Amino acid sequence: MSLSKNDAKPILSCLFFLVFWIVPILYTGLTQRKIAFFPRTIRYFQSVGNLFTHRVDVWPMPYIQVLLAGEENWKTLLEKDYFPMETFGYRTRLFEALYYATNILDYDRKTQATRAEIARWIAKRYAQLNPGALPVQFVRFVAGLHFMDPREPPAGHWQPPPYESFPEEKTYILSSHDVR
Amino acid sequence: MMFVKRSFDSSRPYVGTHLGFPGASFLQFWFGPVDGIRLSAFRMAMATAVFLYVLYRWVCAEEWLTEAGYHVSEANLPYHDLVVPLVPSAFLLWFGVLLLGGLAAVIVGWQLRWTTWLAWACLLYVTLADQLSSFVTNKLAVVALLVVALAPHNKVPHSVWPVRVLQITLIVSYFTAGWNKAVWGEWLKDPYVLWSQLQGTYRTDLAAWMIRTLPLGVWPVLQYAALAFELLAPLHLGIKSLRVVGLLWGLSFQLLIAATMHQLIYFSLVMLSFYVLFVDEKLLHRIYNLFTKGRGARIHVTP
Numbered sequence: 001m002s003l004s005k006n007d008a009k010p011i012l013s014c015l016f017f018l019v020f021w022i023v024p025i026l027y028t029g030l031t032q033r034k035i036a037f038f039p040r041t042i043r044y045f046q047s048v049g050n051l052f053t054h055r056v057d058v059w060p061m062p063y064i065q066v067l068l069a070g071e072e073n074w075k076t077l078l079e080k081d082y083f084p085m086e087t088f089g090y091r092t093r094l095f096e097a098l099y100y101a102t103n104i105l106d107y108d109r110k111t112q113a114t115r116a117e118i119a120r121w122i123a124k125r126y127a128q129l130n131p132g133a134l135p136v137q138f139v140r141f142v143a144g145l146h147f148m149d150p151r152e153p154p155a156g157h158w159q160p161p162p163y164e165s166f167p168e169e170k171t172y173i174l175s176s177h178d179v180r
Numbered sequence: 181m182m183f184v185k186r187s188f189d190s191s192r193p194y195v196g197t198h199l200g201f202p203g204a205s206f207l208q209f210w211f212g213p214v215d216g217i218r219l220s221a222f223r224m225a226m227a228t229a230v231f232l233y234v235l236y237r238w239v240c241a242e243e244w245l246t247e248a249g250y251h252v253s254e255a256n257l258p259y260h261d262l263v264v265p266l267v268p269s270a271f272l273l274w275f276g277v278l279l280l281g282g283l284a285a286v287i288v289g290w291q292l293r294w295t296t297w298l299a300w301a302c303l304l305y306v307t308l309a310d311q312l313s314s315f316v317t318n319k320l321a322v323v324a325l326l327v328v329a330l331a332p333h334n335k336v337p338h339s340v341w342p343v344r345v346l347q348i349t350l351i352v353s354y355f356t357a358g359w360n361k362a363v364w365g366e367w368l369k370d371p372y373v374l375w376s377q378l379q380g381t382y383r384t385d386l387a388a389w390m391i392r393t394l395p396l397g398v399w400p401v402l403q404y405a406a407l408a409f410e411l412l413a414p415l416h417l418g419i420k421s422l423r424v425v426g427l428l429w430g431l432s433f434q435l436l437i438a439a440t441m442h443q444l445i446y447f448s449l450v451m452l453s454f455y456v457l458f459v460d461e462k463l464l465h466r467i468y469n470l471f472t473k474g475r476g477a478r479i480h481v482t483p
Binding site for chain 1: 210211237240243244249250252253255256258259260261262308310312313315316319320322323327330331339341342344345348349352353355356357359360361364365366367370372373374375376377379380381382383384385387388391392396441442443444
C-alpha cells in the first residue's frame with residue numbers, strides 16, 4: 001500500500017475532523033459527558049447540542065446596586081451603562097457571568113470570586129462614568145423573579161421592569177461585596 | 181491494494197475510488213469526486229452569516245474585546261483555560277478591518293488560499309478572547325471555516341470529504357440537540373417546555389404575540405414538531421429522496437427560531453448555511469448563473 005502526497009492531505013484532514021469533531025460532538029451530545037483526554041479548550045468546542053432542554057418556570061432578572069459612601073439607600077444602576085452588549089437573546093455579559101459562567105446553585109469559591117471581581121470592576125467603572133461622585137463602598141447583585149403564568153402573558157419582548165416594581169417576595173440578593 | 185497516486189483534478193480518480201475492493205464504496209463516500217459548487221456556495225453562505233454576526237457585535241466591540249469591558253480573570257475562567265490577551269484599544273479598528281475584511285474576502289472568493297485562514301484565525305481569536313459571549317454559533321462557525329480552509333479552493337470537482345464532514349456536522353448537531361431534549365431534558369415529559377423557553381430572555385415581540393394569541397394547546401404541537409425534526413434529521417437529511425421535506429421543514433424551523441428568539445437569527449443563518457450542502461447541484465448552478473448573469477465561469481457538474 002502506498003500513499004502519495006496528494007492523497008495524504010484529504011485523508012489526514014478527514015481523520016482530524018472525525019477524531020476531534022464528529023465523534024466527540026456525537027458522544028458528548030448523546031451522553032452529556034465530555035471526552036476526558038482532550039484538553040479543556042478542545043472539549044469546550046465539542047459541546048454544541050445542549051440548548052433549551054428544560055422547562056423554566058421562573059426567569060431571573062439581574063440588577064446591579066451600589067451603596068455610596070455616606071448613603072443609606074442602595075442605588076440601582078442602569079445595566080446598559082456597564083454591560084451594553086447583548087450576547088444571546090437579550091442577555092448581557094453580566095447575565096452570562098452571574099448565571100451561566102458561575103454556578104448559581106452552589107455558592108462556591110469560584111462563583112464568589114467571579115462576582116467579587118465584577119463588583120470591583122463596577123465600582124471602578126462607576127467612578128469613571130461619574131467623575132466627582134461619592135465613591136462606591138458596596139456593590140450587590142440582586143434579582144427580580146419573573147414567573148411564567150398563562151393568565152399573565154407577556155406584552156412584548158423581554159425587557160426587565162424597574163427593580164423597584166417587583167414585590168419584595170419576588171426579589172432576592174445574589175451576593176453582596178465590600179469594595180472599599 | 182494501493183491507494184491511487186494521482187493528483188486531485190477533474191480528469192483523474194480520487195483516493196482509492198478506482199479500486200474494486202469492498203472498501204471502495206466507503207472511500208467513495210468520503211473521498212469520491214464532487215462538484216465544487218456545493219462547497220463554494222457553503223463558503224459564501226457561511227462567511228456571510230458570520231460577517232453579519234460579527235458586524236452586529238462590532239457595535240459593542242470595546243466591551244467585547246478590549247479592557248474597557250469586564251473580562252473574567254485568569255483564575256476564574258469559566259469554560260476553558262486558554263488565556264488570550266485582549267485587543268489594545270488603539271488597534272481595535274485595525275483588528276476589525278482584518279476580521280471583517282477577511283470574511284468579506286472569503287465571501288467574494290478573493291485570495292482564498294490565505295484569506296480563509298485569516299478569517300478563521302480572527303474568528304477563533306474572538307471566540308477564545310471573551311468566554312462570556314461565545315456560544316454554539318461561534319463554535320460551529322470556527323469549525324466550518326477550518327474545514328473550508330483545509331479544503332481545495334478551486335471550483336473543479338474535488339474530493340468530497342469537506343462536504344461530508346459538514347453534512348454530518350449538521351445532522352449530528354440536530355440529532356444530538358433533539359436527543360438532549362428528549363432523553364436528558366424534559367421535552368417528552370412536559371408539553372410546555374417550548375412555551376416556557378420562549379418567554380425568557382430570548383423573547384421577541386413576535387414570540388410575545390404568539391404567546392398571547394395562540395391557544396395553549398398549540399404549543400405542544402409546535403414543541404413535538406420541533407423535536408421530531410431534530411430527532412429525524414438523520415433520515416430526512418440523510419436519505420436523498422426525503423431531503424426536500426427535510427430542507428423545507430428545517431427552513432421553517434430555523435426561520436421560526438430567528439423570528440421568535442432575539443439574536444438567534446445569526447445562529448439560524450449559520451445553521452442554514454449548512455443546508456446548501458444538501459441542495460441539488462444543478463439548482464446551485466442555476467442560482468450561481470443567475471447572480472453572475474451567465475458571466476461566471478462554468479462550474480463543472482460531476483455526472
